[in-house]
Amino acid sequence: MNNNAAFLQILIRFILALSIIIYIQLYNYDFKTPLTLLSIAYFVGTLVLYPLHNHKFLKHLIFLFDILLISYFMYTTGNIYFSLFFITFIFFVENLIDLVLMSIYTISIFGIALYLSGFFDFTYIFIILGFWLVLLKYFSDKSLFEKQKEEINSLAKNFYIENLKCNDKSEFYRKFYDLSTAVKMFKSDKLDPEIFIKELYENLNCNGLVLFNINTKEKLKRGLLNFNEGILDDFNLIPKTYVSDDLNLKTGCEFIIVRQINDYFILIFYKSAILDDSEILDIIK
Amino acid sequence: MKKLEKIIQKDLKKYSDLKLNVVGEKDNSCIFFDIGYGDKFFIYYLSITDLDKLSDFSTYIVFKEILDRYMKIGYPRGFRTRFFINFNNDFQCLRKNLKELKKDDILLLFLLNNAGVGNEKLAVNNINKNLIKRLEKLIENNGLDTSLILDKDFNFEFEGINTLWLKPYPNEFYNILDKKFFSEEFKNKAVFTINLISKKIFE
Numbered sequence A: 001m002n003n004n005a006a007f008l009q010i011l012i013r014f015i016l017a018l019s020i021i022i023y024i025q026l027y028n029y030d031f032k033t034p035l036t037l038l039s040i041a042y043f044v045g046t047l048v049l050y051p052l053h054n055h056k057f058l059k060h061l062i063f064l065f066d067i068l069l070i071s072y073f074m075y076t077t078g079n080i081y082f083s084l085f086f087i088t089f090i091f092f093v094e095n096l097i098d099l100v101l102m103s104i105y106t107i108s109i110f111g112i113a114l115y116l117s118g119f120f121d122f123t124y125i126f127i128i129l130g131f132w133l134v135l136l137k138y139f140s141d142k143s144l145f146e147k148q149k150e151e152i153n154s155l156a157k158n159f160y161i162e163n164l165k166c167n168d169k170s171e172f173y174r175k176f177y178d179l180s181t182a183v184k185m186f187k188s189d190k191l192d193p194e195i196f197i198k199e200l201y202e203n204l205n206c207n208g209l210v211l212f213n214i215n216t217k218e219k220l221k222r223g224l225l226n227f228n229e230g231i232l233d234d235f236n237l238i239p240k241t242y243v244s245d246d247l248n249l250k251t252g253c254e255f256i257i258v259r260q261i262n263d264y265f266i267l268i269f270y271k272s273a274i275l276d277d278s279e280i281l282d283i284i285k
Numbered sequence B: 001m002k003k004l005e006k007i008i009q010k011d012l013k014k015y016s017d018l019k020l021n022v023v024g025e026k027d028n029s030c031i032f033f034d035i036g037y038g039d040k041f042f043i044y045y046l047s048i049t050d051l052d053k054l055s056d057f058s059t060y061i062v063f064k065e066i067l068d069r070y071m072k073i074g075y076p077r078g079f080r081t082r083f084f085i086n087f088n089n090d091f092q093c094l095r096k097n098l099k100e101l102k103k104d105d106i107l108l109l110f111l112l113n114n115a116g117v118g119n120e121k122l123a124v125n126n127i128n129k130n131l132i133k134r135l136e137k138l139i140e141n142n143g144l145d146t147s148l149i150l151d152k153d154f155n156f157e158f159e160g161i162n163t164l165w166l167k168p169y170p171n172e173f174y175n176i177l178d179k180k181f182f183s184e185e186f187k188n189k190a191v192f193t194i195n196l197i198s199k200k201i202f203e
Helices: A003-027 A032-048 A050-054 A058-077 A080-092 A096-116 A122-187 A193-203 A229-234 A246-251 B002-012 B054-072 B092-100 B129-142 B184-200
Strands: A208-213 A219-223 A241-243 A255-261 A264-270 B021-024 B029-035 B041-047 B080-086 B106-111 B120-124 B148-150 B163-168
Touching: A003 A032, A003 A050, A003 A058, A003 A080, A032 A050, A032 A058, A050 A058, A058 A080, A058 A096, A080 A096, A080 A122, A096 A122, A122 A193, A122 A255, A193 A208, A193 A219, A193 A264, A208 A229, A219 A229, A241 A246, A246 A255, B002 B029, B021 B092, B029 B092, B041 B054, B054 B080, B054 B184, B080 B092, B106 B184, B120 B129, B129 B148, B129 B184
Parallel strands: B041 B080, B041 B106, B106 B163, B120 B148
Antiparallel strands: A208 A219, A208 A264, A241 A255, A255 A264, B021 B029, B029 B080, B120 B163
């Protein structure tokens, strides 16, 4: 039970004790002071028992305390309408055990009240019936609401799963499309080499990239490559995949894929393995 | 923070054989425990801050499932498996713990975070070449529904330690969703993948 519910219960008991005191004071009963003191003691007692609200089983016993006091005052004052206060506790029902215990409690307290009225207070009977109908409506609405909530949640969950499945594919096609447009534009000299290499590096799973101009010997480098680009001048590069070659030894990368577009060599470096890129690599030529 | 720790300790008490070690100060504490015997270590790391969030919740469920399998069916032999649970997002506790071990004794550090949120890939950057080849073979031979990706902005600062982690790629929603979006399907996939990798990678 959360703190809010416990506080509300305390508030209800305070109003109950207050109304009993006012009732006794207004109607001038014989034992005015002791009865007033008893209801004050009841309220103080609920404050003392406050820690029990968090207990698993003992929280049900607090209501027994209420039933005893309410039935005693119904007996002494003859006013059976005090028992209506007890109905408000039904709204704190959370599970089936609560509901069963609460119905036993309410039936017993209404039974006492009806017995005290000699089964002849018809107003009281109709008020109780009205309350029961409202409660039934409340609980049926609550269960319906929860069912709807669950349905919406499961729908959202399914959409999430579906979305992830589509996302995976669409991400691959996005890469594919981005790279193919970049390559096309670079072929027709519409794209700056620097932007082209950036695009490649973002979309490939490689460790590094070098763009090598054949005519001007100018080199653009991207990624974590710990060698000097100057050593590339010593090699006769041809478009192929380099594995266990001199170039691999010098650069420290196990796989090097070389492609040529116009005047440029594109060197793609993989340190350990070609991760998930083999389908996309075919576009660059 | 302390409440979370209590929940997890209570869950772990189910297995009476486990010897929990609690390290750290008041608000920066972590739990670790070992399963199996051997000089070498295979370390699972997970950090949990809020069990209502999807990523933390699914990580925790996957962790519990893996632990359950280890205890009931059998744990990988030949090395020790260390589970390391952290309650905040910095790696201080783990770094301190790793310093006490020899670097060569740590076979693999597996970050379990984000397991089971969907589309998680195995991210690598500073991992042994041999291990990568084995991982690729494992994925190919067993038809696992995942793949290796290279994480270019790697910043875990464990130098010289083989680190493998999970990246939900290209899933950006896992950060904002809560645990209602947890799905059994993804959990089973993640558990299968991680269990298989942990048992077969050092065979």
